[in-house]
Amino acid sequence: MAATQAGMKRFYTLFAIIAVAGLGVLGYLLTRPATVSIPANVTVQASDTSGFKGYVKGLATAPVEITEYADYQCPFCQTFATLQMPTIEERLVNTGRLRWRYRDFPLQQHPFARVAAHSAACADEQGKYWDQHRRIYEGQAEWAASGNAAPILRRYAGAAGVDISRYDACMRAGKYAGRIQADLNSGVALGVTSTPTLLANGRLYKGRFDSDAITKLVDSLAKHPTK
Amino acid sequence: MIYRMSAALLSLAGLLISAYLYLYKLGKIGDLACGTGGCEAVQWSPWSRIAGIEVSFVGVLGYAGLLALSLAALQPGLVGRHWPASLLAILAGIGVAFTAYLTYLELFVIHAVCQWCVASGVVILAIFFVALLDLRRLPRTRTS
Numbered sequence: 082m083a084a085t086q087a088g089m090k091r092f093y094t095l096f097a098i099i100a101v102a103g104l105g106v107l108g109y110l111l112t113r114p115a116t117v118s119i120p121a122n123v124t125v126q127a128s129d130t131s132g133f134k135g136y137v138k139g140l141a142t143a144p145v146e147i148t149e150y151a152d153y154q155c156p157f158c159q160t161f162a163t164l165q166m167p168t169i170e171e172r173l174v175n176t177g178r179l180r181w182r183y184r185d186f187p188l189q190q191h192p193f194a195r196v197a198a199h200s201a202a203c204a205d206e207q208g209k210y211w212d213q214h215r216r217i218y219e220g221q222a223e224w225a226a227s228g229n230a231a232p233i234l235r236r237y238a239g240a241a242g243v244d245i246s247r248y249d250a251c252m253r254a255g256k257y258a259g260r261i262q263a264d265l266n267s268g269v270a271l272g273v274t275s276t277p278t279l280l281a282n283g284r285l286y287k288g289r290f291d292s293d294a295i296t297k298l299v300d301s302l303a304k305h306p307t308k
Numbered sequence: 309m310i311y312r313m314s315a316a317l318l319s320l321a322g323l324l325i326s327a328y329l330y331l332y333k334l335g336k337i338g339d340l341a342c343g344t345g346g347c348e349a350v351q352w353s354p355w356s357r358i359a360g361i362e363v364s365f366v367g368v369l370g371y372a373g374l375l376a377l378s379l380a381a382l383q384p385g386l387v388g389r390h391w392p393a394s395l396l397a398i399l400a401g402i403g404v405a406f407t408a409y410l411t412y413l414e415l416f417v418i419h420a421v422c423q424w425c426v427a428s429g430v431v432i433l434a435i436f437f438v439a440l441l442d443l444r445r446l447p448r449t450r451t452s
Binding site for chain 2: 099
């Protein structure tokens, strides 16, 4: 009986040691500082952009180009991206009439706009930009309201088929912080002050943000390219 | 007694492994320590979820159940009883079958091996083995 009690005591001691050690390791992993932080207002180096001028969708031969400056955390950008863009793509981009250029313009009041833009940039490295772009906008209500957007954006990247180890390395390094800043700087230089802002063939567009208005604009510009 | 103690310790190890993988999948712990390099491929494959539930979460629930059962089986009133060992063997057997299916997916469908999944496979196999040894030890009693 005494031997059994001693055996049980040894068992519970060993059990407690393993449990405490295991929970300690998991606790440490959970509480260590977040490794994703995308710096703002970085000094842009030439190597940050190396010719990059936004994410492009559509034919190079399309007669009209629209550049969109947008912020992933801006609600209006989200509505435009999810409700209007599918029609614009189908009607104009896929038919070769329009080339769409998306550039980041993360606003200061949106704390997760930059990390979202960076998440899309890291997905772009693996050819998954537009997939991640769509997921980020569709999930805006989820990550924008969270205390930490990075894990949610990471989950989207995983669902998009991005190699997560490469994605993590890209995010941790803040590899595209300079490129995002360069986009923002270029928008400021062009007079962009809010999001979304559109430039049609290089000119600021002041009209309505719906697919019908954009279609009329493209038709008009295609007929009168210098207008 | 030694078999049930072993089952409890193994279940605890399995629970910690599953919890680690589940927390990784939730994005709570950053990178996964992975020597084989195939962990991400496995963890982010379409087969990492079954009916919308993370496989690692299934592992957490399964090992928690095995742990509770093996600890209960160590209590004085149940030490000499047959049914806890039978139930442990049945549950661990289901776990072994499930692990065999997941290993098949890793080797022949995903073409990547996750060392943590292998570790979990070894653990569930060991639990099944000790549960069988515990069954052999106990005389089956009949009631009429």
